[in-house]
Amino acid sequence: MNLTAAEENYLKAIYHLSDGASKSVSTNDIAAEMKTKPASVSDMLRKLGEKGVINYRKYYGVNITPEGKKFALQTIRKHRLWEVFLVEKLNFAWDEVHEVAEELEHIQSPLLIQRLDAFLNYPKFDPHGDPIPDEFGDVKARPRVPISEMEIDQSGQIVAVKDSSAAFLRYMDKVGAYIGARVKILDKVEFDGSVEILVDQKKSIFMSKDVASNILAIQS
Amino acid sequence: MNLTAAEENYLKAIYHLSDGASKSVSTNDIAAEMKTKPASVSDMLRKLGEKGVINYRKYYGVNITPEGKKFALQTIRKHRLWEVFLVEKLNFAWDEVHEVAEELEHIQSPLLIQRLDAFLNYPKFDPHGDPIPDEFGDVKARPRVPISEMEIDQSGQIVAVKDSSAAFLRYMDKVGAYIGARVKILDKVEFDGSVEILVDQKKSIFMSKDVASNILAIQS
DNA sequence: AAATTAATTTAGATATAGCTAAAATAATAT
DNA sequence: ATATTATTTTAGCTATATCTAAATTAATTT
Helix, strand or coil: CCCCHHHHHHHHHHHHHCCCCCCCECHHHHHHHHCCCHHHHHHHHHHHHHCCCEEECCCCCEEECHHHHHHHHHHHHHHHHHHHHHHHCCCCCCCCCHHHHHHHCCCCCHHHHHHHHHHCCCCCECCCCCECCCCCCCCCCCCCEEHHHCCCCCEEEEEEECCCCHHHHHHHHHHCCCCCCEEEEEEECCCCCCEEEEECCCEEEEECHHHHCCEEEEEC | CCCCHHHHHHHHHHHHHCCCCCCCECHHHHHHHHCCCHHHHHHHHHHHHHCCCEEECCCCCEEECHHHHHHHHHHHHHHHHHHHHHHHCCCCCCCCCHHHHHHHCCCCCHHHHHHHHHHCCCCCECCCCCECCCCCCCCCCCCCEEHHHCCCCCEEEEEEECCCCHHHHHHHHHHCCCCCCEEEEEEECCCCCCEEEEECCCEEEEECHHHHCCEEEEEC
C-alpha cells in the first residue's frame, strides 16, 4: 500500500500531534497544523481511515494505528536524512533546510534512502538534534534537558531547540549557539532564572530564562 | 511563472522530440513519448500554449518557444545533475538512475541545484554521456561518432549510447563497456560491419554492427 | 432539559491530470 | 472531387486535493 504526498503529510502531522503515542487528535488541531480547513481534514481522515493508518470515529477525533505509525516514522526518517544531507554536504544553514526537505521526503525509492543513509554514515540525529528513525522505525532517544534546568558548572551538548521558528534560529546564530555546541553553565540568576553559559570553552553567552528553556541539551 | 511536474515532463518530451530545435511535433508522437493518450495531450497542449512555452495551432502540431526551451533545459539540467549525484555519490549503477532522477528533477529549489552543482564539481556530462546545460541553458556539445563509423586503429572515448534501454545498458555492463571508457578500433569486418574494439587498453570486445552503431564516442 | 456555542461533517464548488467515446479536421487514395 | 483513413480535438467522466457554505453533532450554559 502506498500513500500520496498529501496523505504522508497528514499522517506525519497526526503523529506529531499525538506525541508519538496513539493519543487522540482533533480535526481542528490537524487543520491548524496543516494550515488548511477542517472540512478538508474531515475528507482526508475518511481516506486515511479507509487505508487503515488511523482509527477514525466521526466527531471523536483520530488515533494513529501501528501501521500508520510505521508510515509516519518512515516519512520522518526520509525528511531528517535529507536535512543532514543538505547541511553536511550542500552547506545549507540549518534554518534553511526545512522546506526543501519537505519536498524531498516524498521521493519514492527505498534504495535511494538506503544509499543516502550509508553515504551520510548512518546519522542518528538531524541538524536540529532530532533523532532519525532507522529503517524499522526505531529511534535512539536522548534524554534532553532545557538549559534553564541545568545546574551551575554542569556541562552538556546542545541537541535541539523547542521553538524552531526562523526568528529563534536567527537568534541562535547571532549569539553563536548551535546544535552540537558543547556548553557549560557558568551562572544562574535566581531572581529571574536567566543563565550564563560558556560555548565551546570560549564564548560566554547571557540569556533570559525564556531563551534558556527553549534550548535543549544532553548532560555529560 | 511556474510549471507543474506534469507540465515540465510534457515540455521536456516536446523539446526532445523537436531535437532541441523548434521543429514541429505532433500530438500522437507526444502521446507515444509520454505513454498517455492523444486526448490528454491535446488538453495539455492548450495549457502549455496559454502559458507561452509552446506555439499551438490546433490540428497542426506544436513548436517550442524560446521561453519553453529555457524551461525544458532547466529540467534537463536538474535531471542530469541528480543522475551524476546518484551514480558518483550514492553508487547507483548508471542504468538504475533514470526513474529516481525523474522524480528528483521536479524539486523546486534553485538554491538546491546551485549547491548540488557545486558539490558535484560542476560536471559537464551525465553518466550516460549527455551534456548538462548550465544555469543559462548553454550546453557543451561534443561531436559524437557511432563506433561503427570509426576507422581501424582510431582511438576515442565512449560518451553516450543511442539506445539507453535497460536491456542495452545491461549488455554494456556485461561486456565491460561503459561511458567514459577509452576505446580503440582493432578490426572491422567488411562483410557485416561488425567491429572488434579494445577497451581501456586491455579488454577486447567483439560486437555486431547494430551494437556498434548504438555506442557513441568522441575521437581523439 | 432546552438553548446556545463550538466542533465537525456534508454538499457542492474549483483546479489538475488523466481516461473513453464521439465528433471534427486534415491527409491520402480512388 | 469524393470517399476513406488517420489524426486530433471536444465532451463528458473519474480521481485527488483543495475550498466555502450549510447542516449536523457534541459540549457547555443557563
